[in-house]
Amino acid sequence: MAVDATAVDLTRAMVTAPTRxxxxxxxxxxxxxxxxxxxxxxxxxxxxxxxxxxxxxxxxxxxxxxxxxxxxxxxxxxxxxxxxxxxxxxxxxxxxxxxxxxxxxxxxxxxxxxxxxxxxxxxxxxxxxxxxxxxxxxxxxxxxxxxxxxxxxxxxxxxxxxxxxxxxxxxxxxxxxxxxxxxxxxxxxxxxxxxxxxxxxxxxxxxxxxxxxxxxxxxxxxxxxxxxxxxxxxxxxxxxxxxxxxxxxxxxxxxxxxxxxxxxxxxxxxxxxxxxxxxxxxxxxxxxxxxLADVITWVAALTLLVPALAALAESEIRRTLGWVVIAGIGNMLAGLALGSEAGYAGAIAYAVHSMLAMTAIYLTLGLTERIAGTSSLHQAGGIWRASPLVAALFLIMVLSASGLPPFSGFWPKAMLVRAALSADAGWIAAAILVSGFLVTLALGRVFLFAVWRDAPEGRPAAGTAGIVGPLVGVGLAAAIAVLGVLPQPLVAVASEGARGLIDPAGYLSSVFPEARP
Structure with a gap:
């Protein structure tokens, strides 16, 4: 049989198996x-x-x-x-x-x-x-x-x-x-x-x-x-x-x-x-x-502490939350600085928590702004009287963003602190804990001034939060609470992700099923 000299062997350049x-x-x-x-x-x-x-x-x-x-x-x-x-x-x-x-x-x-x-x-x-x-x-x-x-x-x-x-x-x-x-x-x-x-x-x-x-x-x-x-x-x-x-x-x-x-x-x-x-x-x-571990460690520690201090000095709630977002980045960088499987797992778990918690606290702040008409600590107040549900949601978001139990922020921080102590990096653990304490003070201050205290004279809380917004807040609060009470699935997934970073053999074999020539 004659052989077609113009035939191209596509198997040498392309995936020929059908896509499942x-x-x-x-x-x-x-x-x-x-x-x-x-x-x-x-x-x-x-x-x-x-x-x-x-x-x-x-x-x-x-x-x-x-x-x-x-x-x-x-x-x-x-x-x-x-x-x-x-x-x-x-x-x-x-x-x-x-x-x-x-x-x-x-x-x-x-x-x-x-x-x-x-x-x-x-x-x-x-x-x-x-x-x-x-x-x-x-x-x-x-x-x-x-x-x-x-x-x-x-x-x-x-x-x-x-x-x-x-x-x-x-x-x-x-x-x-x-x-x-x-x-x-x-x-x-x-x-x-x-x-x-x-x-x-x-x-x-x-x-x-x-x-x-x-x-x-x-x-x-x-x-x-x-x-x-x-x-x-x-x-x-x-x-x-x-x-x-x-x-x-x-x-x-x-x-x-x-x-x-x-x-x-x-x-x-x-x-x-x-x-x-x-x-x-x-x-x-x-x-x-x-x-670069020492450089990353210093960056992580300063990212934990400096924004947490800056959050205490703010009188505008949105800017306060901006600093809290940055402080959370410090926790993830701390896991990268440790470079261990436990450190990476803590960073991954904290990233999942932060994505949910930061979205939730901003959306809940939107509800308080609808009621109070402002995000200024000097002018907001009376939220708990106008909407106890929104006040309760805001408290849950504050506790979660601060890393306090029984919500999702507690376990990732515990994982990072344990990883730091196991690596004889006690000062990283101290930076995580001090940052968490400062963030708790900053967000607690926001809750007391904007939500718990009565509205300043001449500025009553007269707006309404509506129905859809609080329902979304309840859904996110439930997710945050479930991750805090039942952290095992998140810890397991984060640990699997960390193992893939330490030993990327599975990642490499997924891309190159056969040994590269």
Whole structure:
């Protein structure tokens, strides 16, 4: 039989096996909100339909992400190659326990914001694109958690950054524009630095696939260019995560947009920066993380303590919460600094808690602002008389954000303190505990002044919280309480994610099922 000399052996360049339907779960965290955002944009002249689209899409997203997490825990890391190109040449979506649990938590936070927004976002804001921008933001966050390609991590950062620019200026008030400038300039500098450093890493190892980078960096000699690259990544992602001393943009900008925008920002955006820092330094460059451990430790300690002190000095509740967000970043950086499985597990568990708790406390603050008409400590008050339910919700959020039992913030902090003591790093444990104490004082002060005391004379609490907002608050409070009372599932998932960072063999074999030639 004659042989066709023009035949091409596609098995040498492409995945020839048919894609299983179950594998579509790997791209669902990106595909669903992206399609929903496009649909919402096409139907922008139907403002009543906008929240329905967002809620349905995000509910489907949460269901798919829950199924994806379940499958990852059962089978290990999962990979899908875009365009069916063989790795490392194609763009990989690789989901492990760390990425899956953070994507699921981001979906829950996004769904809570979408439901809350149904009665909070005006018709004008709907027409100006609130819902397409919200779904695009969730797309970028989910893509960052699920990508297995370093350059596409940068791309997803850009996607969420573009969406956040649109959300932060929605309404066009002067203070929003001022906050957008501060937010935009610092984040664009960080993104540019990230891109430059990614180019330098590509020039050194010749690949952008995270699994391939992990293997190639391990074969490099210690020191030299790779250490410089690791330091630049630390600088870029620390700026994204609002770590000390690069985080002053956050309290200067997060208090300016609408409270619902502040909620999704506080819950998700800085966590993407921390995730990128953990993924790159803990998995891709563990040797360089060890060399930078002292620097990361000092950054973590100062990020824990300085914002907590600053929160005590604020008289504007939104700015106080901005500092609390940054203090929470310090806990996650402490886990990265420890570099142990227990430390990483504590950081992952704290990230899940923070995404829920920060979203919840901002949304609850929105309810108090509806009632009191202000977020100033000097003018707010009387919330408990006007709405005991909102007052109770705010107290739950304060206790959770402070890391007190029986809510979700207690166990991640306990894990981090135990990991620090086991590593003979008592002063890190002390910094975590002191920061928690200061945050408790700052948030307790907010509760006593804005919620518990009577309203100042001449300014009675006369607004109403509505029905939908408190229901969302009850749902988030229930989730926070369940994670506090039954922490075992969260601890188990966080521990699995930590093991994947310490030993990425499963991650690598997911991308390269057969040994690379």
């Amino acid at each position: 339907l179950a594998d579509l779960l790997i791209v669902a965290p990106v595909a669903l909100p992206l399609i929903g955002g496009a649909l919402s944009l096409f139907l922008r002249n139907l403002p009543r339909l906008q929240p329905v689209i967002a809620i349905v899409v995000l509910a489907l997203l949460v269901a798919c992400e829950a199924a994806l997490l379940s499958r990852v825990l059962a089978e290990g890391p999962l990979t899908m190659m875009m365009g069916r190109w063989l790795p490392p040449f194609g763009i990989a979506f690789t989901v492990d326990a760390l990425g899956a649990v953070l994507a699921l938590t981001a979906g829950v936070a996004g769904l809570a914001v979408a439901v809350y927004s149904a009665t909070d976002v005006t018709v004008g804001d709907r027409r100006f694109g609130f819902y397409p921008l919200l779904l695009l933001l969730v797309t970028g966050v989910s893509g960052a958690f699920c990508t297995g390609d370093l350059f596409n991590l940068y791309v997803w950062f850009e996607v969420l950054l573009i969406a956040s620019f649109g959300l932060i200026v929605l309404g066009g008030e002067p203070r929003q524009l001022d906050g957008a400038v501060k937010y935009g300039v610092l984040n664009l500098i960080a993104t540019t630095l990230f891109l430059i450093t990614t180019g330098a890493l590509y020039g050194l190892v010749g690949t952008l696939n995270m699994a391939d980078i992990t293997a190639r960096v391990a074969a490099l000699p210690e020191g030299g260019a790779i250490t410089t690259i690791a330091m630049l990544f630390l600088l870029a992602f620390a700026m994204k995560a609002a770590a000390f001393p690069l985080g002053f943009w956050l309290p200067a900008s997060y208090h300016t947009p609408k409270i619902i925008v502040g909620a999704i920002f506080a819950g998700l955006l800085t966590k993407v920066g921390v995730y990128a820092l953990i993924r790159v330094l803990a998995m891709l460059m563990p040797g360089e993380r060890l060399m």
